[in-house]
Amino acid sequence: MEETTKASECTFPRLLLKHAQTRPNVPAYREKNLGIWQTWSWSEVAEEVRALACGLAAMGFKRGMNLAIVGDNRPRLYWAMAAVHCLGGVAVPLYQDAPAADMAYVLNDADIDFAIVEDQEQVDKLFDIKQTLNRIANIIYDDPRGMRHYRQQELTSYDVVQELGRKFDKAHPGFFIGEVYAGRASDTAVMLYTSGTTGKPKGVCQTHGSFFVAAEGGRKFDGLNAEDNVLSYLPMAWVGDHLLSFAQALVAGFTVNCPESGDTVLTDLREIGPTYYFAPPRVFENMLTTVMIRMEDAGVIKRKMFRHYMEVARRVGADILDRKPVGLLDRLSYALGDLFVYGPLKNVLGLSRVRVAYTAGAAIGPDLFRFYRSIGVNLKQLYGATETCAYVCLQPNGNIKFDSVGLPAPGVEVKLADNGEVLVKSAAMLKEYYKRPDATAEVIDADGYFHTGDAGIFDDEGHLKIIDRAADVGKMNSGDMFAPNYIENKLKFFPFIKEAVAFGNERDMVCAFINIDMEAVGNWAERRGIAYSGYTDLAGKAETYELIAECVEKVNADLSTEALMSGTQIHRFLVLHKELDPDDDELTRTRKVRRRFIGEKYRVLIDALYAGKMSQYIETQVKFEDGRKGMVSADLRIVDVKTFGALKKAA
Structure with a gap:
């Protein structure tokens, strides 16, 4: 045969x-x-x-x-x-x-x-x-x-x-x-x-x-x-x-x-x-959240050991995985960390035998990416689309960059249009959209390239960096590029933040909606004796806002070191009174934000963020699992957070 x-x-x-x-x-x-x-x-x-x-x-x-x-x-x-x-x-x-x-x-x-x-x-x-x-x-x-x-x-x-x-x-x-x-x-x-x-x-x-x-x-x-x-x-x-x-x-x-x-x-x-x-970023985010919750509940000695060896892993773990030169003392420290922390951690997560792990479906935050590679999990990003059989770029072993999706896969041509859109040609492309010749003609040009709708850039070594969906990339009034997904991924690295939606196109500043992670924030609240009756109540707590504000300010500090993104630090945010849900049409089934729909549905909240208000009342219709509909209402607090002057990132 x-x-x-x-x-x-x-x-x-x-x-x-x-x-x-x-x-x-x-x-x-x-x-x-x-x-x-x-x-x-x-x-x-x-x-x-x-x-x-x-x-x-x-x-x-x-x-x-x-x-x-x-x-x-x-x-x-x-x-x-x-x-x-x-x-x-x-x-x-x-x-x-x-x-x-x-x-x-x-x-x-x-x-x-x-x-x-x-x-x-x-x-x-x-x-x-x-x-x-x-x-x-x-x-x-x-x-x-x-x-x-x-x-x-x-x-x-x-x-x-x-x-x-x-x-x-x-x-x-x-x-x-x-x-x-x-x-x-x-x-x-x-x-x-x-x-x-x-x-x-x-x-x-x-x-x-x-x-x-x-x-x-x-x-x-x-x-x-x-x-x-x-x-x-x-x-x-x-x-x-x-x-x-x-x-x-x-x-x-x-x-x-x-x-x-x-x-x-x-x-x-x-x-x-x-x-x-193979897992989308959300699964890896949930795994990390589970780890962090367990460590918060661990004893003092275990917490100190975890933090010490994770710092070692952050410093040299990815280099060891990529077989790059690392000093003898660092190698010994990492070996001890593998014995006491990384090995048991991978075993708990079920990743002990993994030779290669891929994530796809959405961009993964560099910090989340670094965490898994630092503990010895050969996690790589796979870039593709339904129309390309999820096959466009792959990351070769030993040449992984946290802020890129790798090199064009074997047999795939990738180039950028004048507006930065990623164009792809290969044998692994759609035959057509079913009964939609008009839509097929819109995405495949006369030269046979599929228009992905993603905005990207190539670095000096030919690695592709995906900035955001081309339709979502905009500009601030200051002229700075606004890439909401890039900002949102940085926010979602924190275990307390499950979902985020950033706004800033044609605005003077960036503001954001935050969804808290009920399990992580609930565990955090219980250990501090903070009583709550459900998601809406917990989301509105002053203590919750303080917790999220710390996360947002850390993201701002990180953004301030990036030349292209320093002007897109978050100035104001609110914690939504309900979780964004595919059943409410706010997310797709693959948990991608329906940005335009959210912008229309929560227009009153966006207006309040940019009008300088300190609170805004809202009522929202929700769908329950049994098909019934109901209303959730709350008076949402809006808070300002610290921003930082642009810094030159340390080498």
């Missing part, structure tokens, strides 16, 4: 069959169920996929059709994706936590007639959607719990479809292989919907060939191999998970491990000890 290694003919079903033929008994997938890890070999996975594909064919699924997949990371949902590919169909994964209204838009836009879902919760959503969108003719569910009394004719269980497929396979023995080999690398394999930060989500059509190029490029770059293990816990609808847990898993042949639930991810992470790890 030599052709399966050629990008021009490679499809993921062919890769699956190759693994089943050459490595039949090697573990391909694991899933934790009721506290026990279940394992499936490559040959077993191929049999499961074949049965499901034949079952779908018997139900009328044909080449070119689109099938929705909704649920948590489950082996059988990844196999559903492979089964769809075997028949020449297109898999359309949806965010499992999206409300019915958001799902309805995608299901309608993607022309979905078939859906495979995880459980009763997703079935209920689809039947709710069917009241206004009646085109979904077949709903297949995996988990039978709670489904005993469901009698709708559209419903079929995953097991029944597979049994139907086995009978169909016996009756049509050449059908399955024929369909697999009818597929081409140029066929659309998956449709991933954009996060919709600037409008309605668009369906990004990616081919087998495009994801193969991205997966193979990353595999070679970091030496990924069949001995690696990954923990698959990020949304299947996110391009990062599709690259790691599906495309690279089939290209490299490593083992994919699915956690028992979202609540057990950290426990399962420690049990598996992955060698390859």
